[in-house]
Amino acid sequence: MLSALRALWIVLRHTFRPKDTILFPEEHFQLPPRYRGRIILSRDPDGEERCVACYLCAVACPVDCIALEATEDETGRRYPKWFRINFSRCIFCGFCEEACPTYAIQLTPDFDMAEYHRENMVYEKEHLLIAGTGKYHDYNFYRIAGVAIGGKDKGEAEHEKHPADVWKLMP
Amino acid sequence: MAEIVRDIVHILVMLLVPLIIAGGLVWAERRFLGVLQDRHGPNRVGPMGLLQVLADTVKLLFKEDWTPPFADKPVFILSPAIIVSTVLVSFTVIPLAPGFVVEELNIGLLFFLGMSSLGVYSVALAGWSSRSKYPLLGGLRAAAQMLGYEVFMGLSIVGVVMMAGSFDLGSIVEAQRSLWYVGPQFVGFVGFLVAGLAETRRIPFDLPEAESELVAGYHSEYSGMKFGLFFIGEYLGITLFSALITVLFFGGWLGPVLPPAVWFLIKTLIFIGLFILLRASLPRLRYDQLMALGWKVMLPLGLINLMVTATIILAKG
Numbered sequence: 001m002l003s004a005l006r007a008l009w010i011v012l013r014h015t016f017r018p019k020d021t022i023l024f025p026e027e028h029f030q031l032p033p034r035y036r037g038r039i040i041l042s043r044d045p046d047g048e049e050r051c052v053a054c055y056l057c058a059v060a061c062p063v064d065c066i067a068l069e070a071t072e073d074e075t076g077r078r079y080p081k082w083f084r085i086n087f088s089r090c091i092f093c094g095f096c097e098e099a100c101p102t103y104a105i106q107l108t109p110d111f112d113m114a115e116y117h118r119e120n121m122v123y124e125k126e127h128l129l130i131a132g133t134g135k136y137h138d139y140n141f142y143r144i145a146g147v148a149i150g151g152k153d154k155g156e157a158e159h160e161k162h163p164a165d166v167w168k169l170m171p
Numbered sequence: 172m173a174e175i176v177r178d179i180v181h182i183l184v185m186l187l188v189p190l191i192i193a194g195g196l197v198w199a200e201r202r203f204l205g206v207l208q209d210r211h212g213p214n215r216v217g218p219m220g221l222l223q224v225l226a227d228t229v230k231l232l233f234k235e236d237w238t239p240p241f242a243d244k245p246v247f248i249l250s251p252a253i254i255v256s257t258v259l260v261s262f263t264v265i266p267l268a269p270g271f272v273v274e275e276l277n278i279g280l281l282f283f284l285g286m287s288s289l290g291v292y293s294v295a296l297a298g299w300s301s302r303s304k305y306p307l308l309g310g311l312r313a314a315a316q317m318l319g320y321e322v323f324m325g326l327s328i329v330g331v332v333m334m335a336g337s338f339d340l341g342s343i344v345e346a347q348r349s350l351w352y353v354g355p356q357f358v359g360f361v362g363f364l365v366a367g368l369a370e371t372r373r374i375p376f377d378l379p380e381a382e383s384e385l386v387a388g389y390h391s392e393y394s395g396m397k398f399g400l401f402f403i404g405e406y407l408g409i410t411l412f413s414a415l416i417t418v419l420f421f422g423g424w425l426g427p428v429l430p431p432a433v434w435f436l437i438k439t440l441i442f443i444g445l446f447i448l449l450r451a452s453l454p455r456l457r458y459d460q461l462m463a464l465g466w467k468v469m470l471p472l473g474l475i476n477l478m479v480t481a482t483i484i485l486a487k488g
Contacts, residue, residue: 011452
């Protein structure tokens with residue numbers, strides 16, 4: 001009996017407590033930066049696309065929601081001709097981000113992307129590609145990788161020696 | 172002619188005010204529960220979510236009103252009507268203000284007891300006519316619970332009747348001019364509150380419904396507006412019991428400054444709030460605990476209270 005009265009008192013005191021509920025569309029809350037939300041394609045610090053269209057994300061994707069087609073520009077730099085993510089299939093597992101060798105595909109803390117029409121859940125490259133570098137500000141794949149593209153020959157990457165001249169390697 | 176108009180006004184007020192309060196409770200209970208549980212409750216439909224009542228009503232009206240093919244059809248349809256009509260009829264004897272009562276019965280309290288006992292048939296028959304195991308269990312529990320609680324509900328208000336010397340609710344209120352009966356009849360008040368909780372099948376006495384055990388208990392098979400009637404019947408019951416607690420133990424319309432009807436409504440709303448607060452804080456009793464509380468605690472307490480009251484009244488002469 002006494003415990004019942006105490007319970008009443010304790011519950012009544014909660015009238016004056018602040019509410020735990022966040023009124024979502026009006027109020028937002030800070031998600032951790034590594035939260036796995038909407039997927040984006042980032043650019044390197046020079047403003048070029050990071051994606052080299054290696055298909056590793058499409059292979060890693062357990063629900064097959066990523067589709068793309070690779071192409072090359074005239075200097076030999078690979079990039080996706082089109083890149084499509086079907087967010088009505090995506091399970092936000094983050095495997096694509098883990099698989100990506102160039103930090104191009106990244107998951108962001110943005111999650112409120114509900115739509116009235118299923119077709120609108122399919123994001124094309126222009127919807128995915130952002131202007132910034134995402135979570136990795138200084139990384140530029142082509143400045144580190146040894147592959148030769150326009151404006152950078154073999155051996156000109158960071159921490160890279162020029163290739164050995166086989167004609168001068170005589171004993 | 173003037174009398175007929177006055178009667179019609181009384182009838183309309185006593186019909187509409189409880190219905191409006193009961194309808195408002197659909198929203199108010201959820202809002203208040205939310206406040207007690209550190210959340211907001213329904214606050215989207217209309218200002219402060221007030222139009223939630225309308226939304227729920229429209230939803231219930233447009234739902235399929237399905238009667239299971241295995242049910243006992245006439246009884247199945249009749250039972251939700253019984254609960255609402257018995258409670259609404261009980262409101263006829265409640266005095267809202269001096270002289271403001273639909274029917275000034277000199278046995279008003281007995282009439283209320285009779286009507287609330289009839290209300291049990293609604294639940295028991297609903298469970299029985301559904302011909303389905305969970306409603307049947309709920310109905311059986313309701314019947315057993317009412318048997319146990321009807322007895323000491325009657326006993327707990329006999330003390331009030333003895334002190335006021337009348338079964339008429341108006342005279343009972345008038346007799347409390349010097350002292351509200353919650354003081355001398357505190358045991359009776361507790362008994363009546365517990366009985367009221369059991370009678371309206373509210374937590375902690377919601378065994379006939381017992382969502383976690385019996386799906387929805389006696390109204391598992393009901394849908395649409397038939398379910399809505401059970402729903403509104405429960406809220407009407409809460410309003411009725413709050414009004415009766417006010418009349419019997421808290422001096423009804425008596426109070427300074429404000430008009431009598433306002434005092435009556437304020438007190439009634441406070442007790443409705445208490446019903447909701449109890450729901451927010453207490454767990455459901457087990458079946459044997461329910462029975463033990465009714466027969467082994469509340470009934471003897473009521474009898475002792477009755478004897479002590481009678482002795483004091485006799486000794487005073």
